[in-house]
Amino acid sequence: MSELREAALVSKAWPFEEARRVLKRYQKQPPEKGFVLFETGYGPSGLPHIGTFGEVARTTMIKTAFEVISDIPTKLICFSDDLDGMRKVPGNVPNSEMLYDHLQKPLTSVPDPFEEFESFGHHNNAMLRRFLDTFGFEYEFYSATEFYGTGQFDEILKRAVEKYDEIMAVMLKSLREERQQTYSIFLPIHPETGRVLYVPMKNVDKENHTITFDDEDGKEWTLPVTGGNVKLQWKPDFGARWAALEVDFEMYGKDHSTNTPIYDSICRILGWRAPEHFTYELFLDENGQKISKTSGNGVSIDEWLTYASTESLAYFMYQKPKTAKRMHFDVIPKAMDEYNQQLVAYHKQDLKQQLNNPVWHIHGGDVPQSNMVVPFSMLLNLASAASAHDKETLWGFIRRYAPDATPETHPDLDAAAGYAVKYFEDFVEPAKTFRLPTDQERSALEELAAAFRDGDTALDLIVRKNEMMGNEDPLPEVDFGSDEFLQSVVFAVGKLHGFENLRDWFKALYEVLLGASQGPRFGGFAALYGVEETAALIDKALAGDLA
Structure with a gap:
């Protein structure tokens, strides 16, 4: 056993602790599918927000830790629930008035208000993938629209028909009596209007794998559950997706935690062992409210990257995932400086300390040297004192302080100088209030x-x-x-x-x-x-x- 693996098997860093839980699934024999599958889900009802990135970043950290302690191959899937009906119009998109006529249609059937892609769902998927690709995540992207429509989900949907009564029994226990009267695990997509329907089932045919229901106008329809005619309600969809893909690990926010027994039960009914879970605390905005894709509060991915590096964002995500954290613009300078402090410390640490250092997990063990000879907070104060509106002004001071530093030899410092100027202009300068001395x-x-x-x-x-x-x-x-x-x-x-x-x-x-x-x-x-x-x-x- 290598020294690295030996140290990783006892490391108290949370990604290694989670990786060891996943490894226990296959103590007796490796997975028949040939790899361990990590999954992260994305609901593209609004623009991707920072919490979405956090799920992928943290799952990647656990996946990387698993690869150190095991030789079993791994795969990461990012699954977009883009067949969901659009329940309300997001408040942070242009041309929002054009969306009201498309409420309850699958997100991939709603026009793109940005007028760039074939649908709103495609647009939001592209925004997510663009960032994940920029950061260098290794993942496979799955679209629910494609997954249902191309038949990849057909066998599980047939099984869901056959096990309809068992799954309904699980679901009905969690619902109020009034909701129980009309609830079905199946949501048909209307053949004419294209809307996702929340209607009770008149019949579920276990032999022909069809459902019969009345639409909102009272017209009766019978549809096969296969071929993209039907999607599952979101709670059954969780468990069914785990079973269809044979998922081994998925993390999600605390708001899902009460549903975990439901997801697990449905997954088992459909023939797969429930995956390992990791429940993280939610991010809060400056007012202590949960950040949301549809309301657009908190800090977006693009906003963070306007003022700081991707590594600082990953550092923020690594810290105390089971503790609720306020995520507003004022946390950015601290994240920038603490990330760099850990980067400097890493190369002076022994192996045990390095595996507990956040930068090992941010960089997957390939940790670079720091060239930040000036802390980010100092750059901010320098920009403030000099009223700097371009990074060249800051470099005039940096060169005198560190004569060997140049933008070419210190690219991270050069990028940080640019971030500092932008942060100063948008947050520091408007809030500056001088006073006279006593x-x-x-x-x-x-x-x-x-x-x-x-x-x-x-x-x-x-x-x-x-x-x-x-x-x-x-x-x-x-x-x-x-x-x-x-x-x-x-x-x-x-x-x-x-x-x-x-x-x-x-x-x-x-x-x-x-x-x-x-x-x-x-x-x-x-x-x-x-x-x-x-x-x-x-x-x-x-x-x-x-x-």
Whole structure:
């Protein structure tokens, strides 16, 4: 057994824990189909949102972990439920008025309001696949419209007719009495209107595999369940799809968790062992509400990628999947910086630590080196101080701070600079609120500016601070423009000017100089922005030119 596999078999990282559960299914013998099947589902009733990406990203992490601990081949299917009827018109699409005449039609029969694809379902499928392809996921895409229409689902549908009473018994236990009177696991697609019908069955013919029902106008129809004439209600569809494809693993949100026994029972009735499950907590918007495709709240895939890298998004998805997380634009900078911190740490860790590091799972074990010599949060503050509206402005500062860095040698840093400018323009600049300093803060800022302009003054401040605090700390190494020395100067000024809690001093720096209540490690900011430039920024604040 390789060292990697041995470590993976005991790793506490959640993808390895889930992978080991899947492997237990085949302790006695490998799957007859020749591979272990991971599935993720997508309901294309609205534009793909970030939660959809999260399912594929997390499932891929588990699939990759499985491939480390087992030699059994794997496959990932992304299944789109695009035969579902459109129940309401999404609020975040153009030309929405054109959709109202197509309510209850399968999504692949609804015109595309974007006027780019043959249907709304095709459009949303394409949006999902475009992103998954951009990220480099390895998957096979399945369309319910095609799956039902080409007969791939026919055998399971016939079996569902034959086992109709058993499946109905499972479903009826979960329904209110009023709903029980009209419920059927089958939803016929009207031969004339093309609408998905929610009507009771008059007859289910187990020999001919047909259903008989009255449409909304009272006309009786008899249809075969095969060939795309009928689809299954969504709960039976879950279990039937697992049985048809012989799915071994699928994850879904907490809102599905109460239905798990139903899905599993139907899957078993139709002849397949229920797959392993992983239930994740839901994403919330800035108001604590569940994000939704149809309402368009929260952050979309494209919006995240306007302001940050795909790796930062994958990092966000990796973190605590069983904990509800607020997903709004203000989480993006933190995700960018924490991802890079983990990337830097990875190459200094032993194998056990590496397997527990999120970046191993984000990159499937092939983890690159970090070239982010400037944190993203620092780039944001630099953009704010310089009022930068292009990344070339930031590179003027970066080159002075890190002379060996160029956009060509540090592409991740170059991309991050572009993200920082865009984030600054859209979120930081509109919210900037400067204030004038108090008398205490003014005195401290004047002395800080003087220290930044003269090395001897800076050293004297540090000596005075040490004497005041009664310690004999050695003087910091005198590298006047370094992050650490400048931070020592800022710290000394705060102590000498009576800030009992230095957080108040740093908060004053951010509010007076940067127009925000939070900010960077100020010594590092001054080193990047420039010592003389920082002193000039202080002068402008003291003159009232910022507030």
